[in-house]
Amino acid sequence: MARKPIIAGNWKMHKTLTESVEFVHELVPLVAEFTGVEQVVCPTFVALAAVADALQDSDIGVGAQSLHWEAQGAFTSQISPAMLQGIAEYVIIGHSECRAYLHETDEMVNKKTKAALAYNLKPIIAVGESNEQNEAGQTQTVVSGQIRAALDGIDAANMQHIIIAYEPIWAIGTGKNASGAIAESIIGGTIRTTLSELYGDAIAQSVRIQYGGSVKPDNMAEYMSQPNIDGALVGGASLKTDSFAALIQIAQEQKGS
Numbered sequence: 001m002a003r004k005p006i007i008a009g010n011w012k013m014h015k016t017l018t019e020s021v022e023f024v025h026e027l028v029p030l031v032a033e034f035t036g037v038e039q040v041v042c043p044t045f046v047a048l049a050a051v052a053d054a055l056q057d058s059d060i061g062v063g064a065q066s067l068h069w070e071a072q073g074a075f076t077s078q079i080s081p082a083m084l085q086g087i088a089e090y091v092i093i094g095h096s097e098c099r100a101y102l103h104e105t106d107e108m109v110n111k112k113t114k115a116a117l118a119y120n121l122k123p124i125i126a127v128g129e130s131n132e133q134n135e136a137g138q139t140q141t142v143v144s145g146q147i148r149a150a151l152d153g154i155d156a157a158n159m160q161h162i163i164i165a166y167e168p169i170w171a172i173g174t175g176k177n178a179s180g181a182i183a184e185s186i187i188g189g190t191i192r193t194t195l196s197e198l199y200g201d202a203i204a205q206s207v208r209i210q211y212g213g214s215v216k217p218d219n220m221a222e223y224m225s226q227p228n229i230d231g232a233l234v235g236g237a238s239l240k241t242d243s244f245a246a247l248i249q250i251a252q253e254q255k256g257s
């Protein structure tokens with residue numbers, strides 16, 4: 001079965017509640033015709049419910065940027081999967097900014113992934129190597145280790161709900177994107193091979209894998225023309241309706257059916 005491309009906008013700590021709702025009202029008519037692409041926006045927690053409401057009659061999905069693994073409890077500042085259920089459809093887990101600044105470990109990524117699945121949320125699991133690891137030739141070991149850790153104890157049946165995003169840390173927000181060929185070699189090589197070792201080839205071929213890191217309208221075609229890249233997790237270029245819509249249009253033209 002062909003993998004449907006998926007473009008997710010990770011707004012990070014941008015946009016107030018009002019700005020978020022205005023943004024999606026403007027976005028909907030721009031992308032409504034690109035039905036061959038799954039479209040997702042990931043606002044901040046405070047805007048999540050209002051954005052979900054504003055998108056109710058559209059095909060655009062809503063994702064959270066993180067979650068806690070417990071259903072409830074004494075975890076000041078945290079948001080549980082139970083709270084996201086019915087509001088968000090997706091949740092980003094293991095973003096490198098959470099790994100770096102909030103000390104999210106592989107073990108936490110694994111717990112969060114299991115919690116998301118238990119509440120019917122679709123995890124977008126982010127993996128990727130640092131600049132130092134890249135220069136030391138450790139990319140494949142790091143990425144495959146992150147995948148194995150994130151998916152530990154997750155059965156094959158759940159893999160249809162999981163999206164993986166390969167985001168080399170040195171490419172995030174830096175304007176220094178990985179070439180299409182490099183992204184393809186890690187996604188098609190390292191990541192699908194790791195998935196195949198864990199779940200067999202059929203599942204490895206069915207999981208959708210995005211590239212992320214300085215994706216823009218002028219480099220999007222380079223990614224979408226690669227056979228193993230199924231879309232993008234986008235930061236900066238998802239904050240403007242025209243550039244985000246342009247990314248979706250390029251995905252539609254290259255891979256949307």
Ligand code: PGA
Pocket residue numbers: 010167171172173174175212213214215233234235236237
């Ligand atoms: P960027 O961010 O597109 O601004 O590089 C990507 C991400 O962090 O998901």
